[in-house]
Amino acid sequence: MLGLFAQEAPPAEGPSDIVPPPTPAARELARSLEQELGRLRAGGDASAAEALLARLADGVRSEAVFATPGLVGALAVALHSAIAGGDAALVANLAEAAALVASGVPGGHEALASEAGIGALMAVLRAGDAAPPRAQARAAEALSQVALARGAVARLAGTRDLLHRAAMLLCRQVTLPCDSTLQPPPVPPLS
Amino acid sequence: MRGRSRSEEAKAEAALLVNNVLALGGDEQRLRAAEHAALMGAVKALLAQGVPPQRNRAAGILLHVSGAGDPAAARALRACGAGAALEQCLLAPQAGGKGAAADELAAMRVRALMATVNMNAAADGARAARLFPAALSDSEATGSLAELLRHALAGAPLLGVAWRPADVLMPSPPTPPSH
Numbered sequence: 001m002l003g004l005f006a007q008e009a010p011p012a013e014g015p016s017d018i019v020p021p022p023t024p025a026a027r028e029l030a031r032s033l034e035q036e037l038g039r040l041r042a043g044g045d046a047s048a049a050e051a052l053l054a055r056l057a058d059g060v061r062s063e064a065v066f067a068t069p070g071l072v073g074a075l076a077v078a079l080h081s082a083i084a085g086g087d088a089a090l091v092a093n094l095a096e097a098a099a100l101v102a103s104g105v106p107g108g109h110e111a112l113a114s115e116a117g118i119g120a121l122m123a124v125l126r127a128g129d130a131a132p133p134r135a136q137a138r139a140a141e142a143l144s145q146v147a148l149a150r151g152a153v154a155r156l157a158g159t160r161d162l163l164h165r166a167a168m169l170l171c172r173q174v175t176l177p178c179d180s181t182l183q184p185p186p187v188p189p190l191s
Numbered sequence: 192m193r194g195r196s197r198s199e200e201a202k203a204e205a206a207l208l209v210n211n212v213l214a215l216g217g218d219e220q221r222l223r224a225a226e227h228a229a230l231m232g233a234v235k236a237l238l239a240q241g242v243p244p245q246r247n248r249a250a251g252i253l254l255h256v257s258g259a260g261d262p263a264a265a266r267a268l269r270a271c272g273a274g275a276a277l278e279q280c281l282l283a284p285q286a287g288g289k290g291a292a293a294d295e296l297a298a299m300r301v302r303a304l305m306a307t308v309n310m311n312a313a314a315d316g317a318r319a320a321r322l323f324p325a326a327l328s329d330s331e332a333t334g335s336l337a338e339l340l341r342h343a344l345a346g347a348p349l350l351g352v353a354w355r356p357a358d359v360l361m362p363s364p365p366t367p368p369s370h
């Protein structure tokens with residue numbers, strides 16, 4: 001079945017995942033960003049997260065960054081930590097970074113299709129008030145790109161509550177009895 | 192999409208996420224979506240009331256669900272009133288105009304039309320004759336299907352969407368006869 005949107009690869013040929021190898025400079029920038037992510041702490045200096053986001057955005061614009069497993073792993077850990085710490089602003093900035101990685105960085109959606117990446121993005125969707133609408137929008141955007149990675153849909157489906165969480169977002173400000181009718185299925189932990 | 196509230200943006204992205212998962216996730220995901228009453232309710236609301244990109248994505252979701260090979264998905268889709276929502280969308284006067292919003296609405300109509308065709312194809316013969324007569328007998332609908340098929344045969348995207356001839360000619364597997 002076709003009918004995908006512009007951001008998507010046609011499924012008839014299968015998701016496209018041919019990614020050029022990273023340049024040494026792109027790897028170095030990813031490593032540097034990974035280290036900065038590791039230093040971010042919930043409730044810490046909000047400007048540090050914004051600066052990191054700006055550096056990442058610059059890297060994406062100039063195609064000078066590559067989504068290494070280390071960068072994505074650090075992003076996932078930082079997201080979980082920010083959610084656990086209830087730092088809504090940090091969650092939003094990190095979700096924004098994830099969306100940038102998913103849609104603008106070579107290999108980004110493939111790298112984020114790991115269990116850690118999907119788990120962190122799903123955690124944003126499940127976070128309730130700890131994740132403001134901007135964070136949820138960016139997490140959904142990132143996941144929509146992750147879905148295009150080879151084998152990712154099965155992993156996404158394995159979270160079981162994906163459609164439920166998406167429905168919760170869709171129900172916002174629409175007059176539907178979301179809270180009373182939506183019964184989320186049990187969510188198995190992501191190891 | 193500039194100027195929309197964050198919640199509106201989240202809705203558009205969530206709709207894209209659901210669309211992509213259903214496009215690539217196979218019948219299991221499509222059936223799960225069809226049977227998720229709140230999701231289908233939200234999608235219908237988005238189709239009727241959303242801004243153009245949201246409406247387009249909502250039509251995409253219904254298109255994918257309507258293409259499920261599992262008859263249970265077709266039954267769930269009919270039961271939730273998706274057909275009426277699609278028909279209402281198709282019979283509404285076209286906004287016209289040019290630009291991104293007009294393209295989104297035009298693409299939405301094509302998707303809604305194919306979803307309606309799929310629903311018709313998935314129904315049994317007697318029921319199919321009664322489903323969506325107004326939406327499908329409209330001359331614009333016939334013209335749109337012909338244009339869609341022309342593009343599919345030529346391998347040319349229509350409004351940014353690449354269709355295969357089989358998607359237009361055999362949109363949905365026939366429903367097994369019920370005894």
